[in-house]
Amino acid sequence: MSAPDHLYSNPFFFLHFQFPSPTSTPLPSYSCFHFHFHLRAHSPSDHLSSRRPSPSPFSTTAKPPSSLNENGPPPSSILIVGAGVFGLSTALSLARSPALPRSTTITVLDRSPQPGVFPSRDASSIDTSRIIRADYADPAYAALAAEAQEIWRQPDGPGADGRYNETGLIITTNNTTKKASGIDYARSSWDNVRALAAHDPALSAKIEELPSPAAIRGAYGTGGGSGEWGYINRRSGWADAEACMDWLYAQVRATGRVTFVNGTAASLVCSTYNRRTPQVRGVKLAGSNGKELLADLTVLATGAWTGGLINLSGRAVATGQVLAYMDLTDEEQAKLANVPTLLNLSSGYFIITPANKTLKVARHAYGYLNPTTTTAGAAVGNTTFSAPTTHLTDPPTQSIPPADEAALRAAVREMVPLPELHDRPFKATKLCWYTDTADGDFIIDYHPDYRSLFLATGGSGHGFKFLPVIGDRIAATMFGRCPEAFRGKWSFRKDGSERAAAWDKVVTEDGSRGGVPGLILREEMNKSGDKKTSRL
Template identity: 30%
Template sequence: MSSYQAPKAGSKIIIVGGGCFGLSTALSLATDKSKNYTVVVYDREEIPVRDAASNDISKVVRMDYGDSRLCMELAIDSIDVWNQWNKETQVPIYHNTGMLIFSGASQLCENELHSLKHIRNAGHADWIEELHGDQITERYPYLETAVNNGISAAYYNKIGGWCNSSEAIKHVYKKCKDNGVQFILGKETGNFETLVCKGKSVTGIKTRDGTTHHADRVIMTAGSWTPSLLDMKKQVIATGQIVVHFRPSEKIKQTLKNLPVWFGDFSRAGFYGFPINDDGVMKVALHSTGYLNPRQGDGVSVPRTQSTNDQDTIPLRAVQEFREYLQLFLPITEELDITYSRVCWYADSVDGQFIVAPHPDYDNLIVATGDSGHAMKFLPMIGTRIAQIVENIDNEYSRAWAWRTVQPRAGFYDRPILGDEPNSPTRMVTSAHLRSSKL
């Protein structure tokens, strides 16, 4: 690790993957004109890539990070850039609705208390408003059931909300091209096949069409595909997380018109959701242990997406979990059909933190992975931090995200496996299962 050297000015840098990490890094490297890097991004599809986690209608933008002060600071730094990007785009891509964060009890739990402590210590106490049950139901009458069910302590952070993530990716893609980043895209010409090495030294990549592309540095930013392309020493696995959409009636839209982004006892239950967007869609998601899809041979989990399995929905057990939780938290959804659902794939690291570091088996290879489902809010700034690691700059981020060997907690790999057997609770459901049983 200590032998890693920064690339020289004028180096050619290949980035594998055109999602959040890859595009943000490409933009940061390309805008540093003093280095005069040639930056080339490879991906198997046009950007935004259909089945990338970053290609979505919404992602949370928050600074509320429990005891992770660095993530909070990176999120706060990103807010200014989100606001700047809104000035650059005709339609806003960042929506400052605020965040409503619940504990599933009558008082805030430890994780939320840590968030409040760090936000206040950073000088932003004026952003925070703690709420008790009566205040919640007065402001959000439709959450009375949640309060009555004990989900009755919360705070509101007026800074934060959500981004239209696919539009944000398009915006950064355009900025990359405007700054001279080259893109090689396509299922043959842009599809990473293998590293090209001379001994331990990575000298480039080979794509599926058989072409070798030489480089002075390779950065692997392939999202949830990373652990199936590269030996990540069991520090990262691909997990499938559940997303559903509803299309509320006009009456329900009016009822929920002041609903911000919400976390419903997120640190324990994992459910979160979004306001109804301009297209009339309300998204609810679950951040949990997720699902695995082990491949034949080595058992490494690989994403199973609607790009290759176009009839996929979500597992039966996920539908049941969503309906049960929303009955407790937001029962107004009981009368709504689930109009769209998908399994969204993350690269889950053992400790939930990013891994951005030289790979220990190679020279000239940086991995940027371990998004663990919480990277998109950092799109404006994550590339700056990754570029500093590429350039071997020591700081708090390079130390926090350094390559490490973490022993997984008990059960880390013991997650449900997606199945197709007719009686399996992890089989993909039909459209009939997605309809409301209340109509």
């Protein structure tokens, strides 16, 4: 089933997806390196260069294309940094767009250390599962997620071959007056789901309010539960995240238009467009003896690593979220294979329907900060940012704080009261790194202070579900056609307040987070217990 036709008659959505059948890392610096040169078009073999480029076909008096929404010649080359959901989806939409000349080259750079593997295996989108839901407190995201779900269900789309499973979702809250307790978010989400159901009989038959703990336990089906009020939406589910990303990568490659490069962007390469405005020319690669990857237009889809390339102080911050995994027997997997995902918005704890004999328990919380200092940040006024630490950037000690491991185990005991699971060791733990914004809105916009730089970041822990549709929206925004419902939400600078805010003062207060904001990862890791648990 496709999304309603009227959505695609809207000029903002002219890039409608039609999916065919599937046939220790150096810390990046922040500085713009300033050179004075003109761009030329690059062939795929030409992208890596330590030389200054030869003169551009653009004259010194003509304005080089800094975006896709200006009059004049389109960019001859586009560089997308990051091969996560936002990056690969954007590459696919641009490669298929009739509005982009075939002569425009598209290159995707990703920090993956494995040749031919995209994205890096420590990317936030690489995991056993992600929740797929249209259950949002914000009507705009609810509508966009509902559209995405229609594509998830298609037999030849990203959810085919068992990648998407519609086992249902229970959202609950605790009865408390505590700020950001999840109650307001959950009730607004319930209202929006009912509004969608009013026009969708299939959905209407699949949603039910759960007004008590007993009702929650009854709907969950394990004998356990969490929360005191909630609802179930049996038209929501989960996706095998890693398998979906592998599928998406294959789709992009199949276009024949996109060149993939393994490497880490260390900094932006800039020239001076005028006396005050730097123009981004691409990126300098880490550990490459000064090699640069150059393009007319650079797109940063770098997720939690974005703060190492551009100043995001007051706008977004990388936060680490805890996850743990437990082996199941064949019998245990059979018992739990069809239970819904359960998410308590007051505590943040959730368990996604187990698959492949693995139970995953996690927390959607304020997360942990990992402050990192650089001496290269003066050019953009940022010397401290929160940097991801993963099993690839910080082996072999990357894990989760001891208190979180105990809390995740308590969540398993509450939600899945099978005694044989309660003391079973986790086979792996890890941190998933969000790029959080204050309101949970994405950042999909041209940077106001740099020419030729577009940002597609700020996923805030809820971007994956939009995989089937977000690339079209990003591409539309690049062409100056941001969807009306998101014009204010996705802008880089909504007002002037972000400029003065410190890097660590961004806290996502959309009502969906549990825990305590502002915790420092290394401090929590050092408090007590064994820090060295297994990891993915």
